[in-house]
Amino acid sequence: MKTDPNVRMRMSVRTTLYALALSAVAFGLYKGLFERTITMSNATQTNTVATAYAINGEPLVQSTTPISADPNSSLCNDQTTAKVEDSSSANSINESLTNDQDSPVDSNTQEDSSVNHPSEDSATNDSLSVENESKPVDDYGFPIVAKSDDAIVKTILIDAGHGGSDQGDAASDGTIEKDVTLKLALKVKEHLQLQNPNLNVVMVREDDTTGSNTTGWEDLVWRRQVLEATQPDYFLSLHTHAKDNQAGVHFYYNANDSLIEALATVMAQNLTNQGWSSLNAMTTTDKYPLQLISMANCHALMVEVGSLKDSQDLQLMNNEESLDKAAAAIAGSLNANILENPYASAY
Numbered sequence: 001m002k003t004d005p006n007v008r009m010r011m012s013v014r015t016t017l018y019a020l021a022l023s024a025v026a027f028g029l030y031k032g033l034f035e036r037t038i039t040m041s042n043a044t045q046t047n048t049v050a051t052a053y054a055i056n057g058e059p060l061v062q063s064t065t066p067i068s069a070d071p072n073s074s075l076c077n078d079q080t081t082a083k084v085e086d087s088s089s090a091n092s093i094n095e096s097l098t099n100d101q102d103s104p105v106d107s108n109t110q111e112d113s114s115v116n117h118p119s120e121d122s123a124t125n126d127s128l129s130v131e132n133e134s135k136p137v138d139d140y141g142f143p144i145v146a147k148s149d150d151a152i153v154k155t156i157l158i159d160a161g162h163g164g165s166d167q168g169d170a171a172s173d174g175t176i177e178k179d180v181t182l183k184l185a186l187k188v189k190e191h192l193q194l195q196n197p198n199l200n201v202v203m204v205r206e207d208d209t210t211g212s213n214t215t216g217w218e219d220l221v222w223r224r225q226v227l228e229a230t231q232p233d234y235f236l237s238l239h240t241h242a243k244d245n246q247a248g249v250h251f252y253y254n255a256n257d258s259l260i261e262a263l264a265t266v267m268a269q270n271l272t273n274q275g276w277s278s279l280n281a282m283t284t285t286d287k288y289p290l291q292l293i294s295m296a297n298c299h300a301l302m303v304e305v306g307s308l309k310d311s312q313d314l315q316l317m318n319n320e321e322s323l324d325k326a327a328a329a330i331a332g333s334l335n336a337n338i339l340e341n342p343y344a345s346a347y
Contacts, residue, residue, distance in 0.1 A: 140274065140325060142332030144195050145339070151198035152342045156334065157232035159204040159223060159292070160185035161239040166215040169242040171308035173318075177240045180317045182208065184305060185238050187327030195335045202230050220291050227296060233346070234334065235300040237292055240308050240317065247310035248277035252293055252302040255284035259337070259344055260301050267303070267333035274325035276316060277306065299347045303330065 136144040145151075160181040162168035168177025182205070189201050204226050205211075212222035227235060241250060249271055251264040261282070268278040285294040293300045305326055306313030316322040 138191065138194055138328060138332075140328040140332070142191075142195055142328055142335070145198065145335070147197040153198055153200055154234065154338050155200040155202060155230065155232040156192060156234045156236065157202045157204065157227060157230045157298075158185050158189055159227075159235065159237040161237060163205050163208055164210040164213050166210065166219055169240060169308050171242075171314055173314065175308060175314060175318060177308065178208065180240055180305075180323075181238045182206075184323055184327055184330075187324055188236070188238070188331050191328045191331035192335065195331055196338070199335070199338070202232065223292055224295065227292065227298075232298050234338070235292070235296050235298050236330075236334065237300070237302040239302060239304045240306055240313075241304040242308045244309060246281070247307045247313050248279045248281065249306060250281040250283065250304040252283050252285065252288065252290055252304075254293060254296075254300065254347075255286045257299055257347055259341060259347075260299050263299075263333060263337040264301060266336065267330060270329035270333050271305075271326060274329045275322060276326055276329070277310075277313060297347070299344075 136146075138144055160178075162178035162181060164178075166178065168181070170176050185203065186206065189203060192199055192201050204223060210219060210222065211226070212218045214222075243250075249268060251268065253260040253264060264282055265280070268280050272278045290302060293302050306317055308314060308317075316326070
């Protein structure tokens, strides 16, 4: 049976129209579904990033620029890519936070860590606090040692030169050596006991008398007897001098006593610092024999604090404050030498 060509034409057109209609409906459904998917995905990503940043204390500031729904749009592609990267970072942060929150924490471990590992600032402050603690010193800056039952006791024998009928040298203004040496010796004793109460300080004389009440050889014999009976660790003999054109402090000691040589060097500097003239005049007994020093059975030093023929030295000797400074310097030097050499062998 033959079909009219006109009928076939109408059927073909109708079929084509139906196909186009169906295609339009399918495209519409696809477009709507795609836009909804993109919108939901962006909302999810933005919420995820916002939550992650909010947990870390940095809230996300979202862009107000709308995202195109056209998948071919460059704006859509760029912003979607950025959102995906932010989402990956957010997911990483969330996973890290979740793991930290889920991991059990031992409170005792935290407390122990805080106690056993103090902060660097705290340790520094403690160190500075210790360093800033002032150490006790006397009026002239010499260290003061605390009394201790465990300290090694050293005996110091101080000899104030001359005395009694033995006046020693005399100055033109009437100043007598025996008076200067006694004042100085008593002050040295006072400063030694202040600076180091662990020392045993013994005086050959503490007033204007001597055991022999004589001059010359007999007086020296008596002083040697005191020296041998005391058995000191250190013997300090104090004098002045009347040498012409030789002002300042002079020191005498045994040539083979390096301990006293070091002490004399420090003492000369300390006396200079306290206003006394010192030319570091050091003389050993092999060149200038002295009975008390040469024959001493201990570390021995004779100090002539100045010249009675020099006006500046004489002024220092007659000034109580200057004499006190000299005594502090002598005591401080001796004390430092003892503390630095607590186990020094006997001479």
